[in-house]
Amino acid sequence: MSPTSILSRHRVAALLGAALIISPVVISFAQNGSNTNLSNVAATTQTPVAGAAAPSGSFAPIVATTKPAVVTITTVMEANRKPMGEVSPFDGNSPFDEYFRQFFGDQGMPMPKTPPQQQQQQRQQALGSGFIVNADGTIVTNNHVIDGASSIKVTLDDGTELPAKLVGHDAKNDLAVLKVKADKPLPTIKWGDSNKLMTGDQVLAIGNPFGIGTTVTEGIVSARGRDLHSGPFDDFIQIDAPINHGNSGGPLVDIHGDVIGINTAIYSPNGGSVGVGFAIPSDQAEKVVAKLEQGGNIEYGYLGVQIQPVTPDVAGAIGLDHPDGALVSSVTQGSPAAKAGIEVGDVITGFGGQQIKYPKDLSRAVADVAPGTKETVNIWRKGKTIQISTDVGRNTEDTQTASTGGQGKPSAGQGQGVPSLGLGLTDITPNIRQELNLADNQHGAVVERVSPDKAASAAGIQPGDVIVGIDQTPVKSARQANQAIAEAGKSGKKSVLLLIDRGDQQIFVAVPFAAG
Template sequence: SSIKVTLDDGTELPATLVGRDAKDDLAVLKIKAGKSLPTVKWGDSDKLMTGDQVLAIGNPFGIGTTVTAGIVSARGRDLHSGPFDDFIQIDAPINHGNSGGPLVDVNGNVVGINAAIYSPNGGSVGVGFAIPSDQAQKVVAKLMKDGSIQYGYLGVEIQPVTPDVASAIGLDHPGGALVSQVNDGSPAASAGVQTGDVITSFAGQDVKDPKDLSRAVADVAPGARETLDVWRKGKAVQISVAVGRNTDDVKTASADDGSGAPSAEQGSRLPAMGLGLMD
């Protein structure tokens, strides 16, 4: 199938796919415009604070370029759509057709990419979500360089460590990722990770919860050897593991129910935000 890009003046140009990443729901396209086009600059999404004003740009329902205003309602939202969930929640109205449009700050810098909405009726109710620009920039850079992204794979199913669990196993505070299952033949199994282990650190990064481990593992290049700090039967243990390669048919260590967050392009209605955990 062919891809076309429509400019603001209505000009349609053929586009080629440089690369795509389904896990982040992002892609990079290339066009030949034959002239200079205006561009926008990346902003720093890490500097966004709750209450900051933002503008969402898109093409709702295909009616044309539209700008809506709102504020940052929350940071770090986890929609259980994948291992990298870290959405910016906004109240600017976004609808079908806004997915992929930029979220900009008051200086016109791109601080996010509109991605999904929560709605009981399919329309905007002021609960939208955007991929942070800091995350999107990393993905775009990798796609422009390699055309695809390879993610690390550990091969464990994990759960949060509750205060009751921490007390029962002798941890002085809740935190880390409790291993509920080790997948056969996985890098974790080969390294000696056991069911009941609590992973407190990976590759030198503290693991506060299962999502931390998911992101840390995914960011490591397949084949790299990293150190796991594990709490096992009342003792701290270090384990060296050779990180595997995540493919579409295997899951990285994550707190993800696999349901997938619907996009604003698809219209979308997020499922009830329960808690689902898997590898």
């Protein structure tokens, strides 16, 4: 029961992520190869609504209405399975050991020693939160709260304990639906409209942090549209209401008492709440929950492309007026995209009647389409807008932004200089092919050196990269690459678009001439 990793070079905790019943724990994760941090996660622009204001006085009426519908979820893990990152609070590795030493000292109150067999049982039991959306016992929570559980128990607000059945779950959206049977209709809480939320709106987070009992905390919406790279559908609400381990799956409610989010993750450099939490928007969650209630699992559409953002430099290199769309860096052989004629270098600006401004827009649009559906794709290709009709396939993998990975420096050779960009290029020799583990049919220009104070270095070009295309035209040698770059510079373009093979990834990198 652990979260996906969501922020690079920071400690990140799931809100229940493996919290033991007897104590909270700290989980640390990192996303390899990413430079993501909170400062460069974009928020959506919002327009204030006239007359919107925070309530004055007590939140007690809202709590009285919503709290009875919030439940505690206790799970027992499968045999020999342990929540990722979990540690016993009394095994000598817990931050709480130091806490008790500060108050009692090494010679003070003795710490209880738990028998090994009992420790193992405790490690396999954890808890989270959820909320009832139907009086028949339908409960919503996070997938990571119940992931891998062999048994699930729900404790109602009045203390009633009921066994729960897993109706359906979806790891990509981190949502799950449970069902309990009660001898009477259960209190419920209704969905709200997260699209109406604005930065600064007051919200309440309800859940069972650390297993101490149902708790309510208050805060505001700090930002919208946070992409934490924890999954293909990230669109989190950022809040400053204190939430901790055990709050996972609990509701985030507005001043009307409606659910406008599901508390899911926290940013935590020290293991505890620092006032930066994240919730899944209700508009996203409600649709997924409705599907899970019907079928138990969700089938996602599949296109078969690897995509990346269109930066201003990329837009300038390919003649786009605005840096919008999803740039296709590779097409999977035999995929629906390949069969439809989508090509590397295409910029997808529309799908199924929806405008595509960012890569995540395309990921969500494709995933929401039922497999077997035929959709129209709007594409910017070599200065023109075209439309292509494509079938949407069925696959467990979604389109993703292309990731980057480094390569070792190739052997020295007789390189070709590109002074304006700060690149030293060389042909693929047998030694370089072997050193970089390149395929026998791999062609292109190998980056031998990069000047640290030039444009190519600033754009992220690395020694060992293989340039296979320039401005959407293939190149097979260092000489061809030099000529293509020179022609791009003479044409008056502000930047040149390089298609690079790096490890097992293929990405576009736009390098501005002005910075050279």
